[in-house]
Amino acid sequence: MAKIISYCGLDCSVCPAYLAARKDDPELRANTAAHWSKIYQADIKPEDIFCQGCLSVGERLFNHCRVCLMRQCGKNLKLKNCAHCPDYACEKLKPFLEMVPEAKANLESIRQKNTKQAKSR
Numbered sequence: 001m002a003k004i005i006s007y008c009g010l011d012c013s014v015c016p017a018y019l020a021a022r023k024d025d026p027e028l029r030a031n032t033a034a035h036w037s038k039i040y041q042a043d044i045k046p047e048d049i050f051c052q053g054c055l056s057v058g059e060r061l062f063n064h065c066r067v068c069l070m071r072q073c074g075k076n077l078k079l080k081n082c083a084h085c086p087d088y089a090c091e092k093l094k095p096f097l098e099m100v101p102e103a104k105a106n107l108e109s110i111r112q113k114n115t116k117q118a119k120s121r
Helices: 016-023 026-040 063-067 069-076 094-099 101-119
Strands: none
Touching: 016 026, 063 069, 094 101
């Protein structure tokens, strides 16, 4: 499966909430809800684990994704993701990228590809 890079740089294609929805897997939903409840100290139920991915046009998103400021900003600017933003990496994004290095690596990789493509034109 191809990577689905969210606005913030996370790869939706490996996210358990996305995979549980895509596979319609109740066991994965229950396991993910239990795991996320424990690590995030929150009450997450299996029915909360249903997401079509950050970039989807539908509203079937994990709870946090619905209110994510990076997602809202990217959608408002009509960007593919934050790597395409002229204000990269903005103050909304920087703290997140410091906590999640794999998201930063994904966005940096996209930015490098875009720079190479622009130079070859």
